[in-house]
Amino acid sequence: MSLTPVLTSYWDEPQSWTMDTYRRHDGYRALSKALRLQPDEVIATVKDSGLRGRGGAGFPTGMKWGFIPQGPGPDGTTKPHYLVVNADESEPGTCKDMPLMLATPHALVEGVIIAAYAIRAAQAFIYVRGEVLPVLRRLQVAVAEAYAAGYLGHDILGSGYDLDLIVHAGAGAYICGEETALLDSLEGRRGQPRLRPPFPAVAGLYACPTVVNNVESIASVPAIVLNGVDWFRTMGSERSPGFTLYSLSGHVTRPGQYEAPLGVTLRELLGHAGGVRAGHTLKFWTPGGSSTPLFTGEHLDVPLDYENVAAAGSMLGTKALQIFDDTTCVVRAVLRWTEFYAHESCGKCTPCREGTYWLVQLLERIESGQGTGADLDTLLDVADNINGKSFCALGDGAASPIFSSLKYFREEYEQHLRGGCPFDPARSTAWATADTAIAERGGAR
Structure with a gap:
């Protein structure tokens, strides 16, 4: 297109x-x-x-x-x-x-x-x-x-x-x-x-x-x-007509504003933008900014209009396409977004004011390798107590990346529980050493 x-x-x-x-x-x-x-x-x-x-x-x-x-x-x-x-x-x-x-x-x-x-x-x-x-x-x-x-x-x-x-x-x-x-x-x-x-x-x-x-x-x-x-x-689809601005940022060769008909796919936009940066592959991306559920490489051909993005489980939102490649720790990315929402919460309603604070505490513990398996369940429980229950949509936006990242990258969260962040060189060395020791004992992670 x-x-x-x-x-x-x-x-x-x-x-x-x-x-x-x-x-x-x-x-x-x-x-x-x-x-x-x-x-x-x-x-x-x-x-x-x-x-x-x-x-x-x-x-x-x-x-x-x-x-x-x-x-x-x-x-x-x-x-x-x-x-x-x-x-x-x-x-x-x-x-x-x-x-x-x-x-x-x-x-x-x-x-x-x-x-x-x-x-x-x-x-x-x-x-x-x-x-x-x-x-x-x-x-x-x-x-x-x-x-x-x-x-x-x-x-x-x-x-x-x-x-x-x-x-x-x-x-x-x-x-x-x-x-x-x-x-x-x-x-x-x-x-x-x-x-x-x-x-x-x-x-x-x-x-x-x-x-x-x-x-x-x-x-x-x-x-x-x-x-x-x-x-x-003549542009776009029947229910989502016209042209719009798609903002490509992150790990893309030529980031910027790309004006295209509604219904264009990320694969087509990446073709105009020179693709993901050289030597790397797409890991996950946001279709409409940090408050929308994450997509992965399997969603490259989802038409980027309001109906198709919603049907695929996310929101088109502001059409802010943040591209993250295989060098990115999804837990750290979600933590940074959650810190933003906790900082920007106006404090008017309890679910958002308290919930975003506890989401940050849980994610910090998990990301640093100090978390436990129960923390993942607690993380989902706290997010669920914010989603749809806050005074405005900020709470929903804070919960969205947590739900979607655990849906697609739960194994990566569990890696953090076993030995810290696999994308941090210092931590990944410790994680690999611990993994080798377990394997030598005939156990499993």
Whole structure:
């Protein structure tokens, strides 16, 4: 399957981020077209395209827009509507939204204006991680250019539509990637997930109807509006149409962003990326970032769309394909991910706050060779007490790599119990010596 550069079609041009470059590539033409339509017609176009959220769960974007209530509420008042772009990309392995905003920020800005017009919002926000200063500054410049050109502000392109767009810097918390925690942070409170219902579409930012979308989801909208539903559906599959960004990182010859139709396989993407690094073979990989269940070499030909990845036992998520070769200790990799989730737990709910702490303690003991067989059962039991029982999906994300790694690599965990990590030269020597001694006695490990 060939690549389909749409969002990435001119990332390699000098100054790809400027207004002039964007306009040379049909920039803001989709906005002019959208403003000639009724807001509901724009929503219908996005619904018909089948665009699904590119931030994790894959929820249909147009359907989410359609949930926004129109007209007066039960109390007779009409609340303002808000659009919030979730640019708090921070999961290990996920690295598509930041380069998109760095290379082509105007694609996001144009998408924001179209989406805000569709849901009848007069104010929009882009919530960006505060650590990524180059991205933050580039977005701020792009927004200023859009104001100067008349694409933002009062009476946009003479349509009578007004929109203000604010770029907001977060304070650096993984939990703020969860949409309701993001809204609390945006309101100036500590970022913690909210109880739902009510959902953001009814009571989101400032208790008003709000749409929260991922960067790539919104940046894909201008191309759909400009080129049409039929064009978009020529790519991907029936239930997962269109193009998307796959982020290849880790032990791959040419890591980077690969824009391809949904349904491409890892084998095909590795063909474009030069394969696993020379002299090594694929051991395991993540289809959607560290919070998704692991895949192995037997999954190389699974179509990377929402349905097929789920059927194979994982989630497409953010399409962050982390590649690990045969030199990698799976226990150590899972430990590092679990340490991240324990550190980033907001502490609101007991299963996640306590469970991630105990997962780290157990994994540290196992990885260092001090564990026992009972620790593996305890590890699964603790993960099971987090999975599906935490306040938000962070607990599920922490449990996923543990379940899947034990499913595919239980023998490697047991090797650690018998003599430490077989991938650590110092420990593997001790392990081999102990193994030889047992064999000489006629025993078995």
